[in-house]
Amino acid sequence: DAEITQSPRHKITETGRQVTLACHQTWNHNNMFWYRQDLGHGLRLIHYSYGVQDTNKGEVSDGYSVSRSNTEDLPLTLESAASSQTSVYFCASSEASGRARGNEQFFGPGTRLTVL
Amino acid sequence: GNSVTQMEGPVTLSEEAFLTINCTYTATGYPSLFWYVQYPGEGLQLLLKATKADDKGSNKGFEATYRKETTSFHLEKGSVQVSDSAVYFCALGPDTGRRALTFGSGTRLQVQP
Numbered sequence: 003d004a005e006i007t008q009s010p011r012h013k014i015t016e017t018g019r020q021v022t023l024a025c026h027q028t029w030n031h032n033n034m035f036w037y038r039q040d041l042g043h044g045l046r047l048i049h050y051s052y053g054v055q056d057t058n059k060g061e062v063s064d065g066y067s068v069s070r071s072n073t074e075d076l077p078l079t080l081e082s083a084a085s086s087q088t089s090v091y092f093c094a095s096s097e098a099s100g101r102a103r104g105n106e107q108f109f110g111p112g113t114r115l116t117v118l
Numbered sequence: 119g120n121s122v123t124q125m126e127g128p129v130t131l132s133e134e135a136f137l138t139i140n141c142t143y144t145a146t147g148y149p150s151l152f153w154y155v156q157y158p159g160e161g162l163q164l165l166l167k168a169t170k171a172d173d174k175g176s177n178k179g180f181e182a183t184y185r186k187e188t189t190s191f192h193l194e195k196g197s198v199q200v201s202d203s204a205v206y207f208c209a210l211g212p213d214t215g216r217r218a219l220t221f222g223s224g225t226r227l228q229v230q231p
Contacts, residue, residue: 033217035218037221042223043223044122044124044207044221044222044223044224045162045207045219045221046221047218050217050218052217060218092161092162094162096217105150105211105217106152106164106167107164107219108164109154109161109162109163110161111160111161112160112161
């Protein structure tokens with residue numbers, strides 16, 4: 003079965019360190035997204051990609067970067083981790099088109115990141 | 119820009135009670151509407167969706183109707199179970215030029231036996 007996986011599931015790091023969160027999907031979806039989930043804010047969009055070599059900033063992109071070298075993977079990098087980036091991070095993917103189906107997004111299980 | 123407003127939680131109900139979780143939205147164009155559910159320790163799962171006005175999405179006893187005139191997509195269930203305890207997110211989109219979803223803040227539901 004197709005799926006979307008994230009690793010690690012839990013990560014503790016220190017302020018100032020570089021951290022990379024992995025996201026891998028086997029749906030063959032062109033669209034991939036990174037969200038962060040914080041209490042009272044729901045999910046907020048960090049970065050997204052519509053295909054290989056395409057990346058775009060979301061609403062809360064400061065301090066984060068992504069790269070898309072193939073269809074399956076969209077790693078999220080925190081260049082210099084800050085305590086404000088302690089959160090749960092979700093990766094998602096969807097088909098490039100298909101408005102009639104509502105463009106459903108499929109989510110990974112999440113990564114809980116703690117920055118000390 | 120697009121936005122979604124959900125009722126504040128937590129919502130605590132007894133088993134077999136009727137559930138309503140309110141969701142209203144602001145959007146340009148004609149976006150799709152979704153309800154996602156997040157069980158403890160898990161990612162988000164699509165619960166139901168509606169792609170145009172007056173559509174009713176339904177799944178696992180939950181229902182929601184896309185009401186363009188009131189810009190609402192309220193989630194309802196006639197008889198909740200303990201296993202329905204989770205966080206529920208209303209989401210908007212995608213729409214022209216934007217393929218990402220816009221989420222509400224989530225509503226935690228706790229069902230007591």
